[in-house]
Amino acid sequence: MFLSGVQGHYATDRFTDTHEIVKDCKAIFFPKYRHYSVVFVDIFFDHFLAVNWHKFSSVDYEDYLNGFYSNP
Numbered sequence: 001m002f003l004s005g006v007q008g009h010y011a012t013d014r015f016t017d018t019h020e021i022v023k024d025c026k027a028i029f030f031p032k033y034r035h036y037s038v039v040f041v042d043i044f045f046d047h048f049l050a051v052n053w054h055k056f057s058s059v060d061y062e063d064y065l066n067g068f069y070s071n072p
Contacts, residue, residue, distance in 0.1 A: 016045070 016022050022041060029037030053061040 022045075025041045025044070026037045029040050033040060049056070050061065053064075057064065
């Protein structure tokens with residue numbers, strides 16, 4: 001189960017890291033924050049996903065988190 005989670009995470013990272021919108025966002029932050037720009041963009045996208053979770057999933061966000069953190 002852990003390995004499939006890691007593989008899924010890598011697949012998602014490969015997709016997002018090569019997407020033009022993500023590249024453009026990183027480029028905005030890079031001149032000032034250099035390699036931290038990657039972290040900032042990731043946090044921003046995570047934030048907006050969490051805030052708009054209901055638009056992307058029929059599973060309640062709190063239920064998803066509780067299930068995620070309670071399964072080893």
